Amino acid sequence: MSNRSGRAVTVRLSGSGVSVAFAENPVRVPGRTRADVPFTVRASGDRSGEIVARDQDGRRAAVPIRLRVGVAALSALTVEHVAVHGDRITYELVNRGTTPLVPRLAVHADGLFGRVLDRAPRTLPVRLAPGRRLRLTEPWRGRPALDAVDVRLTVTADGGARDTATASVRFVPWGAVAGVAGAVAAGGALLLVRRHRRRTSGLAAESPRTEAELTGAVA
Incomplete structure (x- = not known):
């Protein structure tokens, strides 16, 4: 930015169409001198705009800006919370x-x-945009009723993206377990009742004992 006049000029800078941050703003430029002002432009994708300078007298000057933002193609994804x-x-x-x-x-x-589930890779009916998170469900009909299982999900995509995640689960038929536990408890109670009855009847049939003390007599 050059000041060709013989007096100092104060210039205020701004961005139009783009987001611009200036290292110094406003800027005082002495007469017949030049000022270099670093700035940073923030933009995503291709943009066009201009940098505008206005002095204290209302005069305006603009410099056009054209931005082309290039982002390297990166294919990466993760599978989480299985x-x-x-x-x-x-x-x-x-x-x-x-x-x-x-x-x-x-x-x-x-x-x-051994293996209880084996599904070959298949394409999912979804399209994930960069940065997007998506919660999905995989049906599992005919799962084991009683087993300890390690589940492994492997996800791939074009460009070499790949990730694997696992989860462990135990399948227990709690209804059957509760039934067995109830039967065991009932059998134990019946056994205790029978033992108690046997002890009671034995005590009733036993004859009372009498003890006599014999003493010697001399005639």
Whole structure:
């Protein structure tokens, strides 16, 4: 910024169409001198605008700005918060990259006696924008009734994106367990009653004991 006059000029700077932060504002420029003012422009995508300078007399000068913001293409995603709720598996997908992604999902689960779920990779009917988080559900009909299972979800996408997450779950038929526990408790109570009856009847049949003390006599 140059001042060709013979007197000092105070100039106020602003941005139009773009967000501009100036290192100094306003700026005092002595006569017949030049002032360099660093500035920072914040923008996303391609933008156009101008930097405007106004002096104390209301005169205005503008410098056009054209910005082209280039972002490196990065394909990255994560699968998080995997959990099993009854007959469904819940999880979240997060796009950690800079490009939209169409993820593919593979599901595997191993129990104590081998694999109990094996689903090959398939394309999900979703499109994840950069930075987006999405909560999804995977149905699991025919899950084990009694087992300890490790569930593994693997997600991939074009560009080399890949992530895996696991969750552990125990399946216990609580209704059957409660029934067995009730039967055991009832059997124990019946056994105690029988023992008590046996002890009571034995005491009733026993004859009272009498003891006689014999003493010797001399005639």
